[in-house]
Amino acid sequence: MKANLSTRFFGLELKSPVIAASSSMTGNPEQIRKIAEAGAGAIVLKSIFEEEIYQAMQEELSLRDELHNDPEYLDYFDYVIKEDNLRKYVKLITDTKAAVSVPVIASISCTTSSEWVLFAKKLQEAGADGIELNLFIVPSDCNRSSDFHEHFYFETVTKVLESVTIPVSVKISHYFSNLAGMARKLSQTGIAGITVFNRFFAPDIDVENERIVAADVLSSENEYLLPLRWTGILSGKIDCDLAGTTGIHSAETALKFLLAGASAVQVASVLYEKGPEAITEINNGIENWMNEKGYHSIVDFKGKLNLMNAKNAVAFERVQFMKYFGEKAF
Numbered sequence: 167m168k169a170n171l172s173t174r175f176f177g178l179e180l181k182s183p184v185i186a187a188s189s190s191m192t193g194n195p196e197q198i199r200k201i202a203e204a205g206a207g208a209i210v211l212k213s214i215f216e217e218e219i220y221q222a223m224q225e226e227l228s229l230r231d232e233l234h235n236d237p238e239y240l241d242y243f244d245y246v247i248k249e250d251n252l253r254k255y256v257k258l259i260t261d262t263k264a265a266v267s268v269p270v271i272a273s274i275s276c277t278t279s280s281e282w283v284l285f286a287k288k289l290q291e292a293g294a295d296g297i298e299l300n301l302f303i304v305p306s307d308c309n310r311s312s313d314f315h316e317h318f319y320f321e322t323v324t325k326v327l328e329s330v331t332i333p334v335s336v337k338i339s340h341y342f343s344n345l346a347g348m349a350r351k352l353s354q355t356g357i358a359g360i361t362v363f364n365r366f367f368a369p370d371i372d373v374e375n376e377r378i379v380a381a382d383v384l385s386s387e388n389e390y391l392l393p394l395r396w397t398g399i400l401s402g403k404i405d406c407d408l409a410g411t412t413g414i415h416s417a418e419t420a421l422k423f424l425l426a427g428a429s430a431v432q433v434a435s436v437l438y439e440k441g442p443e444a445i446t447e448i449n450n451g452i453e454n455w456m457n458e459k460g461y462h463s464i465v466d467f468k469g470k471l472n473l474m475n476a477k478n479a480v481a482f483e484r485v486q487f488m489k490y491f492g493e494k495a496f
């Protein structure tokens with residue numbers, strides 16, 4: 167029997183576990199059509215960014231003259247800019263829905279739980295099959311407690327869940343003091359899935375010019391180990407589905423995530439490097455491996471090597487190299 171690649175993520179049946187992650191690649195319906203044709207199980211659209219809306223407001227404010235410096239005018243621009251961003255995003259959803267038959271997931275990227283997350287309802291009305299929340303705050307303020315930061319996640323998720331009926335999933339970072347506990351608590355809010363871990367803009371340092379610069383925008387193929395470890399740890403312990411992202415560039419890496427307990431993987435960088443065919447290649451690789459191993463469906467091996475099932479699963483929790491150094495006689 168031929169291997170069946172279907173899986174469940176975002177609370178939806180997907181024909182493949184390979185999902186096109188949110189990026190500028192998924193901000194254009196024509197490009198999205200090619201990605202869907204290449205075999206993506208779902209498309210997560212480029213995010214609508216809270217920060218972008220805020221930035222547009224700042225630009226508008228810097229352009230206008232003193233005469234308009236009154237709160238009513240400010241409110242007006244706040245409203246117009248939000249509406250404009252939203253209108254463009256709604257069009258992206260409707261155009262994409264017309265272009266592809268796979269699930270289309272809208273993405274909201276937010277750093278505050280302000281009232282605008284309620285726009286989620288408009289994204290549902292536009293036809294989105296689900297919503298992914300890209301939640302991130304850099305916990306850099308020493309005066310704030312972890313509770314303070316975590317509150318933002320629960321408040322945002324609760325507000326969005328209250329305003330829509332389509333599945334909501336969350337893409338998180340690893341910046342939590344109690345990651346496993348936090349993931350479990352989030353999974354109990356009613357969300358359909360958690361994706362580990364988002365890869366954000368990272369600062370680097372140019373030593374020649376003594377300047378802070380942007381690190382590589384695209385991931386490299388050896389960046390998958392951190393999300394892989396946490397997929398293995400969280401799989402089977404949280405009350406919603408799990409997906410992996412960051413550094414997944416090949417079928418082999420995708421299979422590692424499935425074996426560690428992910429229901430799906432999200433890819434972005436490899437789409438920039440190889441184009442939509444990268445998804446066909448990963449799907450073919452997964453299918454060939456399943457055929458060789460005699461697996462008929464993803465659930466036959468999903469989580470086989472997670473913290474609960476693998477013989478040497480303790481490796482997921484191990485952090486020191488002591489034994490290795492001992493054996494190698496360092």
Ligand SMILES: Cc1cc2nc3c(=O)[nH]c(=O)nc-3n(C[C@H](O)[C@H](O)[C@H](O)COP(=O)(O)O)c2cc1C
Pocket residue numbers: 187188189190212213214273275300337363364365383384385386411412413414432433434435436
């Ligand atoms: C150019 C680029 C743009 C991205 N834009 C978004 C975005 O709008 N929203 C979001 O949640 N993630 C965004 N991401 C993150 C990806 O969705 C993904 O989580 C991350 O890149 C890790 O996957 P990868 O290693 O396959 O690139 C972007 C990534 C790249 C490379």
